[in-house]
Amino acid sequence: MRLVARDRLSSVAGRLDRLRLVCVTAPAGSGKSTLMTQWHGMLAEGEAAWLSLERADREPANFAAALAAALKGRVPSLGAALQAILSSPEPVLLRRTVDHVLVELAMHDRRFVLMLDDAHHLIGSGAEEALARLIAQAPPSLTVVVGSRDRLSLPISRLLLSGSALEIGWDELRFTAGEAGILLNEAAGDGLGADIVDVVTRRTEGWATGLQLAAMTLRQRPDGADLRSLSGRSVDVANYLLEDVFSALAPSDRDFLMNTSVLDRFSAGLAEAVSGRDDARAIIERLEHGNLFLLRLDDRREWFRYHHLFQEFLQSRLDVAHPGRRDDLYRRAAHWCEAADLLREAMTYARRGRHMEHLADLLERAGRQMFRHGDFKSLRDWLAVLPPGTLQNRRELCVLAGWAHAYLGEIAAARTCAAMAASSLAPEDRATRAELAVMRTTFGVIQADEPESHDLPSNVVDHLPSDKPALLGFGHVAVGYTLRAEGRLDDALAAFERGIAITERPETALVNLLARFNIGALLVFMGRPASAEERLRQSLEVARARGWDESIGAGFLNVQLGIALREQNRLRDSIAALGRGIELLEAGEGYGYLGVGLAERARSHRAAGNGNAAAQDRDAARRLADERGITRVRFRVDLLDARTALGGGRLDEALACLEQLRSGLVPPSDDGGVLNEKYEIFLVQWCRLLHGQLRMAEVVRVAGLGVGSALAAGRHRNAVAFLVLQAAAWKGLGVPGKVRDKLVRALELVRGEGCVRPFLAAGTTLLDDLAELAGDRALAASVVPVLAALGRHSEATDIPIPVLRYRETQIIGLLTHGLRNREIGERLRISEETVKWYLKQLYEKLEVRSRTEAVQKAREYNLLA
Structure with missing residues (x-):
């Protein structure tokens, strides 16, 4: 079907180079994708990238991978680094991908347009936040076009005020009577009565999909008689016309469409597995050629999905024609995805089809991946989907649940899971017995800073499987905990070093960073804070290079860096590092250590004289300690109260605090x-x-x-x-x-x-x-x-x-050298717009209006030290 020329909309393509953001927001079937496709075709080759989003892209890994795939073909320098990022743990992916894209695009001289279709799937997810950040900090050379059913939380208001954004909504997308007449007459071979055009236009309200469906009907009934009785509601128009289009298809094609409608996306291989056909590629090509509501998701024409309205219609027809078939289709989809190592999608289909035993099988595989990456929140959430009693019969899932609950600060639940796993152990199962001993040792550290190592064999690492480096690394960390508790700090350092050496690979992020964090902690205790800082900064560089710097493991490192900096009395840097660590721990729900970070930041705030901020962090740490029974946080808060009382000369209050401390x-x-x-x-x-x-x-x-x-x-x-x-x-x-x-x-x-x-x-x-x-x-x-x-x-x-972020301290330092915004951005590998944003924050914090005043005030506060 030939596209109707709509110059009032297509002309926007010529203005994209002057815009930062274009939002095309309207209901389903309004022609958003068609309009964006027209713009895409009008741009020069290599000037635009297209990304069709789906609900699965709410997941950090999926969105990061989709964004990378869309961009790396257009900006070649993105390729290798993005591949490294995509091997990172999930909590890392969004920020790491966005940061790298920003850096590369800032150095990309040519104009570039990123088109994101169906972006409403991202609403309410971390991916939406990442997109907003990409737009807010994007270099002037980038234009982002967003097509969505609903409005996203994007920085459009500010950009509209500056004239660098455009909104196109339902009113602009609706077909006028003249445009509708062209579309309908082409379908009917001209000569269509004006009254029929008027009826269809009014009752579809200019809705693009309704008009397209009407045009398909006119091909079969050119007189348009059936169209006079259409209801004015768009959903009724869709149901009527879709039924008409659907019934005109061959029975085999109808069956194929219904069977594959349960899939969020499909390739020829997945479609064949679900439909039982062996000619899916030919059917897909036929459907695509016939413009039958099929959307391509990649440039290689491997993955597709149906228009959502069409998919909903097909699913309703499936339920009528074949009641109960969905569960079997989901089963087939889950097994195909499992074989293709698409474990997340396999678990999604197994869950929808209520195939809980298969879901549990899948989770045993995927759960170990989540464990190695430190993605305990996702692991816990998936485990919660399983029916009650499943864990009792699956020791591996019990063990995984124990790890997840522990690092999320749910110690009682973690102990229950460990006990369930231990109750079914066979005498010869030395590996699981050793892992449980390592886990219980870790429970004590997370809860009380005191390893529960009474059942940890001295040679525990000999009982752990050598082909599971993450688990073996945890064994060395557990040994390190025990040696530290015994006052053998040099031996503990050696154990943590062995843990690092074993886990120097992409899939072992958590334990590698955990061992590095523990080395930093030991060096501080040994009176070597400068060495600790150097080692921790090196570890954070490793985390950045490997794409681990958004994980809870990186949160541990930042908190310990803040402690090392405080020991050197570099309080503002300490507070900034602690803040970064707290941010990462909150994002990953690492409540097992978050309270420690809050208590330590409270201590740094108090040392810096920021009493109000110290009180807020102290109270937050106390609440978390009480809610989750984490005594090591309670110990730090009580100790902080004692320090505060002693510093203020309130000896009776200090005595009461210390007596309470000693009792525990x-x-x-x-x-x-x-x-x-x-x-x-x-x-x-x-x-x-x-x-x-x-x-x-x-x-x-x-x-x-x-x-x-x-x-x-x-x-x-x-x-x-x-x-x-x-x-x-x-x-x-x-x-x-x-x-x-x-x-x-x-x-x-x-x-x-x-x-x-x-x-x-x-x-x-x-x-x-x-x-x-x-x-x-x-x-x-x-x-x-x-x-x-x-x-x-x-x-x-x-x-x-004032308390400055690490990036702000970098910028204020470069201001002293008289560098311009562009030069600062080049030094720090961020966009000039991002530099301006940071400067605005700095001016507000320092209560100044110019760069000169900012430098002067920073010197007064000794922020340049």
Whole structure:
């Protein structure tokens, strides 16, 4: 059927180079796709890419893959990197893909138009947010055309005000009487009465699909008699005309259409498997040639789908003609997709067909993939679909459910699943027994920072399958947890290093980043925050290169980076890194660690004097700890309360907090050996309390126990804090030689590591003593100004210092060199528009109006350090 010329709409193609966004929004069958197809054909070769979306593209992996496939043929430089990104865990894909597309398009000189059809499928999903971000930060060379039944949450209002966006709706798409007459007369061979044209136009209300269907009927009945009695409702028009078109098809084609209507998308192979035909390719070509509501989804003509109205009609006909057949069709589709390794689609069809045993089989395969990538939210949600009792009969699913619940902070459910799996173990099943031991060890760490390793064999890794690197890597991490708890930090480091070496591959994202995170945590405890920062930043670069930087594993790394930066007293950078980690953990629902991130950011906010922000994070962490029973978060919040009270000189309040803390800790043994890690941390604050109460001799004694434990375990960070408190106590007792000895020893323990915060344990008491040492010890020189600042501002004071994101600190630093927006964008590999957006945020935070004022204010706040 020849397209009717509609110059008022087709002329928009000539204006696309002046627009950033075009939204074509109207009901189904309004001609959105046809109009966009016309525009696409009017553009120069290679100037546009087309992407037909479907409901499955709400999934991050599907949308990222579809976007990559649409773009990489038009922008060749996107190809290799996008392939690497697409092997990343699902939570990573959207942001990583969009970021890479933005960078590459910013360096792409030619005009480029991205056309997204059926975008309403993305509404309410992460893919919609990713699309909005792509449009908001796109370089001026990119135009995005969006066709949708419903309006998406896109930045169109701002772009409309600037004249760089256009909206085309139902009123613009409706056929006029003249346009409808051309369409209908062509179908009827001219001579169609004006009254029939008028009736059809009025009763279809200019609806493109209604007119197209009417035209098909006119080919069979040129007199148009049957069209006079049409109802005015579009749905009635569709039902009437679709029935008329459908009945004119050969019975074999009708059966093929009904059988394949249950598919969201189909290839010739999938269509043959579902329909039982062996000539699907020929049928698809015939249907496409006949313009029978078939939409192509890729440039290679492999995947197709039906127009949604046509699909709904076919499904209704299927249910009438063959009641109950759908379940069998879904079964066939699930098995074909499984064989093609399209596990997500296979699970979707198995679920629709209520083939729950098959779904459980599929989930055992796909679930391990989700486990390796750390996509525990999807894993938990799919497990929830299974009928009650399924897990009890499937040990593998019990194990997977245990891992998912644990990392989502649902510890009680995780323990139940582990117990169910253990109850059906055979004596010879050493691998599963070892995995459960590793899992239970991890439960203790997630819940209380104390590994439950009573049943973890010392040679656990020998019992784990060598062909499952993710699981083997988890075994080494569990061993590392145990060694850390025993105070054998060097041995723990070696175990985590082995965990990294085993999992250096795309499909083992979670455990690889988990091992890297643990190394950063250990280095901080060892009094080596600068080394920890270097290692964590290297790990984040690895995560970025492999497309893992949107996963909860990257969230762990960012939180630990924030802690390492705080130890060096780089509080604004610390808050920014912690914020990034919290964002990733929230997105992945990593509640097992999110509370830790909130509590640690509260501590950094308090240290920076941001009292209100600290209180908000503290309260959020407390709620999460109470709701999910995560005691390690509760411990951090209680400790923060004690620190806050001590910093404010409220000793009675601090005593109450510390007594409550001690009640939940395992008391030390009488052998004088290494203390429990948490008890050692508690003891630092207890010594601070004793110092505030002027009980100096007790400080010397108790801190001495702490020093011995910390040094034996290699926890030099705590050893420094105890030595500083001892030095302050000896000063109170009037023994200056002891003061210097303790400080010199503390400085030697952490030489060259920028370990500032432990030296603040005694407040400003030792300011003069450290100043005397500053001449020949660099760390003392860096600690002195911090202590001097504490003398001017209590840590409990709410000093309104702006908190900048990491990207904002980069931009403010480049402003000092006088770089223009374009040059800053090139340095940071972001668009000039994105630079402008960040500058706007910076101006608001710093309360300035120009670049010069921004640089000046940043220097005042020491944001350029």
